[in-house]
Amino acid sequence: MIPNILTIAGSDPSGGAGIQADIKAISANGGYAMSVITALTAQNTRGVQAVSLCDTALIATQLASLREDVRIDAIKIGMLGDAAIIETVAERLTGLDCPVVLDPVMVAKGGDRLLAEAAVTALHSLLPRADLITPNLPEAADLLGCAEATSFDQMRDQAHALREIGPRAVLLKGGHLQGDQSPDLLVTAQEELWLDAPRIATRNTHGTGCTLSSALATWLGAGVPLAEATQRAKAYLSAAIAAADRLTVGSGHGPVHHFHAFQEKKK
Template sequence: MIACTIAGSDSGGGAGIQADLKTFQELGVFGTSVITALTAQNTLGVHGISPITSSFVQRQLQAILTDFDVKAIKTGMLFDATIIEGVVDVLKNTSIPLIVDPVMIAKGGANLLQQQAVRAMQEQLMPIAFMCTPNIPEAEVLTGRTIRTQQDIQAAANDLLALGVQYVVMKGGHLEGLHATDILFWKGGQFSVATPRIDTKDTHGTGCTFSAAITALLAKGFPLQEAIIEAKKFIHLAISHPLHIGKGHGPTNHFAYKQVQGKCEVMTHEP
């Protein structure tokens, strides 16, 4: 099976294109990639960004789609409105499931999405997306809401569904509590997965990795809820078996899932 990631390059290897391709590989999916921007980045932060032109992003994507039987596509850092518009122009007439991870801010605080790009994401990318996987700060930007409670999460998810995306996974890593809970929403239903919260600073690339795992599993033909459960196992194991690399927010451990044969208990709930 083949998947594609459209995202920025993380020279530190913990997030972005590098995290996506590692995740695809560990889950048995061949990874192709479209690079939207280069970053000078490590665990201490983003030290520089050099975007790729929208036309060359399109050329990369078209080259992949004319040759490979891609089963699922995810987007990560898209940087600006012209890149978003270029990606939409290529993908709008395809039927490949598109998973949008609306990457906006790096762990160190660097802005990875220009302000004018938010509207392009809302108005152009969301309507063609199969799924959106925002964390709480990203969902707040996309909806204009302050999210503190479960009711806030539900309202924000409804706002995102109203933009045209079929499914929303609200990632709960930024909330407090004993468990890290992610909730899948669709019109008329929801399904949550939870694992014990890990006290660690080594969380660089968690959002990219979780969304990439969902993408890989969908590419392999997993039913949606099973894909969410297995992706939750992947990211929990990656966080709970730290590599202790770097001086800042270290990367997650993409090796862990295979090393422990995916053994991990995930609590699920469907109201």
């Protein structure tokens, strides 16, 4: 069965992050991608120039339209923008029985804020609805109201603190740590699992969080257990980053190569 995966997120016209990256990652990992757009942005590889949040009534109608007609096997949630959109999405997800992966998109790679600071508390109310949240270290610190983790021990403490807020599992991404490895930590009620990968020297890392969470949602929607789904998604992302320099997109932080495997097969 090809799983139907819904992404709820903002649009990135440069194609590296947001809805566009989600659709690529879902497709590359074997899913059928659907999308509900929460925001339109003007951005490129160098930064975000403008953000226009979608009307909550339209977001609600998009979700209702899909639920009336299409089986949804998993959901990935990305950029939500403000408290009103968070509340709308939470309300419209009520009653859906499928895995939910929440990537708490709060600040763009260039430092532009994508979630209003006043909405962080509202986002807490959505965390218990998630089967898995996938924050990076700055996002985890933002959610917890503390300093950013700079060590494995601090990562572990913050991952457990996030799980206590309500999500069934936390994948805390350690790419912001120093060193030649890029460690992530999966924490559930039963286990801790460290996932390591060599740090790849490239500036083309735009949309890595969107890509990872979408790949994860796809594997969960296909019925793969969480630990294995996480390992598959991380391996996919690592390969997409390793192949990113084949692309020539923009002069800033370029995208990863979502379809690297397909191009390799054509050779």
